[in-house]
Amino acid sequence: MWLVFQKEIKELLRDRKTLFFMVALPLLLFPLIFGGVAYFSGKAIEKAQTRVLTYAVIGDEYAPTLSAKITAQDGLKRYVTKIQSDNVSAITNLVKSEKVDFVLVIPNTFNDDILKIGQNKLTLYLNDAGLNMVQRRLNKIIDNLAESNRDKAFISLGIAEEIQQGLLEPIVIDKISTADKREDLGEKIGGLIPYMIFILCLQGAMLPATDIGAGEKERGTLETLLISPISRNQLVLGKFFTIAFAGVTSAMVTVGSLFVWGVLLSQGMAIELITEFMGAISVLDFVLMFAMLIPVVAIFSAVLLSMSIYAKSFKEAQGYMTPLVFIVIIPVILAMLPGIKLEGIYAWVPLMNVALAIKELIKGTMDYMALIPIFLSTTAIAGLLLTFCIYWFNREKVLFR
């Protein structure tokens, strides 16, 4: 068995294509994705914030203070128009034709004295699709004026400062969560991690699995291997462990790379958060997560090997394997749904129970008794599938199709 395993691994390591997908891609891809997204989104936001906006104001004569403040603001350019405030289609067209970024319509009833007029209503026309930051930049000016008007009103009414706060916000809720940071963050990202690991394990195992089964058939080496004096069980186990090993390695490399680059590229505060978060998860929890992955990977490997040896060619094997990804995704996605917990029947559903357990372990709220159904059900299924795989390898109809 080890003979087969050693040879398959040796062959795998010499395959540049497989190595590239398994190791180089995750190592290089993640920094590129992280860095690229951070760089470009940063650029876009900066551009939206500093870009000179062209604007038109209709009815500025009714609000001289506001108009003066807008004019005084940097990064805004006035566009003079004679359109009347009731001509909505003309205003809309002005924005649509991109002559201006926004049009602010001030009603003739506008008054800085709140006590006389009540609430003032302005109308802002803009293309709000996409990142433009128009409203945020405008709010800075308007909020400023609104606050000073409000303060003036309070003073003229003679209301004390504490009462002012009460009037603005009569009741304030002070929220204290009993969930610590770990549970909170675990709930948010805990569902994503098993999802990623499962898919990566499957993907990483797929390439070698195709090669080891269908590949041998296509190259014509299978027949010779079958008539060498090694029992079928040994042969299947050797191939099975190769696939499982490749799957785990590829997942670990990717997760490791994700973690390392994530830490490196995130900002100072996030590093503190991540290290604190990782530190809260005990070594035992990590070992448990890994231990639970073993039967899962065994399930994947047995299924992949059975498919691969049945297929006549690489192409056929890939055809059989692609739908497998969707089948694996379903229980994992279900495990991400908020209402579903590691209880009752869910603890027995394979894949789903492991996904839920990983989430619980990350959150630090694991019920360790649930490990019994998890290991029982996944190990039983993995064993069953492996037995099937060995049976499958003894079928002439499968080997000589």
Next chain:
Amino acid sequence: MIEIKQLAKKFKVENPKKLSEQEKKDPRLKGRFFHSVQNVNFICDTGQVLGLLGPNGAGKTTTLRMLSSALKPDSGSILIDGLDVLANPIVARQKIGFLSGSTGLYGRLSGRENIEYFGKLHGMSKSAIHQKIEELAQLLDLYSFLDRRCENYSTGMKQRVSIARAVVHSPKVVVLDEPTTGLDIMATQTVLEFIRTLKKQQIPVIFSTHHLDEVNELCDTVTVIDEGKTKYNGDLHSFRALSNGSLHNSFMTSIEKG
């Protein structure tokens, strides 16, 4: 010595609609089963070369696959030096060297590693494998490319390494399934030379072929199979005597007679 008696093998037909016209007409198709091999007998003595002839689809490959224990026969017996292949497939496998025309090599391993792998699977020690490879490399002239990856080999190189791989465990019997089909003249010559070497070493060789000149050159005995049944068994001389013309005529006569 190899003895094959009343060998039979049937395959289940999964989808009768998918069969070709020719297959539907074949008398071997009975209900849900296709009786690929029905009654094949032959004997190959020590130091003899047996040529297995027959049209395409006659059951040659199936017979040889049963002989090499890749397929299990439904009935009949296969004895190698008195050992029952069906009862002890793993022991029997160590006595057989098998090579077919479509055999491939692991492209990402070197020729030496390919041979080593099968040597190890046969339970040979490292030093024994090393010694055997040296011997075979000399015999088959492998030195110039033995340590390069197989994916870049020419057909002839591949065939020579395949031969070395098939006999690394010093088999008692060598079975070759159309070993020269699809090879160029040089590569064919290598295979024929190799069969001669085996003959000198008193190792019985069974090979199937469509080339009658190869039979004429190498074989001591001839077996003709058609529609899964042995139609002719005998030495080359009496095979030639079947008709006064060429071996081709003899072949046709043997099939029509049977």
